[in-house]
Amino acid sequence: MNTPLASVDVLVVGGGINGAGIARDAAGRGLSVVLAEKGDLASATSSASTKLVHGGLRYLEHYEFRLVREALKEREVLLRAAPHIIWPMRFVLPHHQGLRPAWLLRLGLFLYDHLGGRKLLPGTRMIDLDRSPVGTPLKPDYRIGFEYSDCWVEDTRLVVLNAMDARQRGAEILTRTALVDAHVEDGLWVARLQGPGGERTVRARAVVNAAGPWVADVLGARLGVNSGSAVRLVKGSHVVVPRLYEHDRCYIFQNSDGRIIFAIPYEGAFTLIGTTDEDYKGDPGAAAISEDEIAYLCRLTAEYFQAPVTPADVVWSYSGVRPLYDDGASKAQEATRDYVLEWSEANGAPALSVFGGKITTYRRLAESAMEHLKRSFPQLVRSWTATAPLPGGDFQPRGVDALVGELRQRIPDLGHAEARRLVRAYGTRVWSVIGEAASAEALGRSFGAGPTEAEVAYLMDNEWALRAEDVIWRRTKLGLRMTEEEIRRLDDWMVARTVGENLGGQRDTCLLYTSDAAD
DSSP states (O other), rough: EEEOOOOOEEEEEEEEEHHHHHHHHHHTTOOOOOOOOSSTTSGGGSSSSOOEEEGGGGGGTTHHHHHHHHHHHHHHHHHHOTTTEEEEEEEEEEEEESOOHHHHHHHHHHHHHHHHTTSOOOOOOEEEEESGGGGGBBBBTTTTEEEEEEEOOOOHHHHHHHHHHHHHHOOOOEESEEEEEEEEEEEEEEEEEETEEEEEEEEEOOOEEGGGGGGHHIIIIIIIOOOOOOOEEEEEEEEEEEEOSSSSSSEEEEEETEEEEEEEEETTEEEEEEOOOOOOSSOOOGOOOOOHHHHHHHHHHHBBBBOOOOOOGOOOEEEEEEEEEOOSSSSGGSOOOOOOEEEEETTTEEEEEEOOOGGGGHHHHHHHHHHHTTTTTOOOOOOOOOOOOOOTTOTTOOOHHHHHHHHHSSSTTOOOOHHHHHHHHHHGGGGHHHHHHOOGGGGOOBBBBSSSSHHHHHHHHHHHHSSSSSIIIIIIIGGOOOOHHHHHHHHHHHHHHHHHHHHHHHHHHHHHHHHHHHO
């Protein structure tokens, strides 16, 4: 069945952070927007990050001062917009004899502190690792270090919140909906979209190609546009192991090959280690960590920590493919993380393609995309996203702890850890999650490790979750704590709920049809 859509201003292809951010910005400026994502939101690169909102300390070595400055400024913009899913973290950089000298580290961190106009986050300090608790997990070879600030982000939730805000401002978000092809008629793009309900057609004045690792395929094979730019696919992999230390600091470790890796407290009981950088060929959707990558991450971590880290310790891993702009860098880790926007036209119809980018700068990338789109939409209003909170982020000056207290007052038998998890995930929208519930029992059945019927129903109704995988790996990370049987029961419940809703809709349709016939 082909269901035509009304003509819109912009069709955004891709539901990662860049696509969702552009859809949000465009809808907030009064444009009509449709976003089409072939899978679930944040189901590729945007869910495979190191989960950091950061300036990128190592990019200073590659003289990417503009990118670092922009990213450092964005840390605090995003921290204000979504303080429930983004929060400050302190990073410990041990000095490694034989690698970068201490004076160079100090200079780099001085620039890092001052390049972006830091206001909210504390600055760098030197640490005596022999005396500080943060030196306890490390080998005695590491005597001094530096501690500086960056931020943590729940990356997939950041994507979903941008999509939710875009929808609230009038955008239509279509998940599990792929772009089949598009051509130009009378100066408009006519795009065929294939989704759960069949094929649909949308006419759009402009197309934004934010397909991530598939950007070149969409541009050439789907839109039929010849591009002068190339994308370099670089795979990054991470591993998760049981918690390696008790404190709340992160570590950034140098390596003799020029790479760095992070060791970050993760989901309470774990440590996240990553990332790798290696060129990738093949289907980006099939990216998976290799045994060599696991061994590499464990080996480098074991060089710093007293406790050994081995591949047998890995409880979970993930890989993603970064669609970097191909600047001709010789090594994957040296390829630019900056973004490039390419403007193309086919018979007068514009297409804007996004190459590269990082989570931290997605909002500025969206603003840059709007500047390009002014060619077709000169009536666009000024930028607005720098001061607008994301859904659930409107609880300042109250902090997370105050909101946790309010939630526990409402549901006294809800444990502190669970209340904090809910507030961290949903912010002020936690009241929509719990509804009228005044007890933990009223939230419905628990599927293990936290998610209840009330929470899962909220995710299905408001955040495009369809299957258990969407809930336990992208809307949350509760899959780390759930058994296979619990996951299966959750998936069965979600499928049954979807089938029930569809049957209810069919019954309503039948009743309407009968009523019309009687008239």
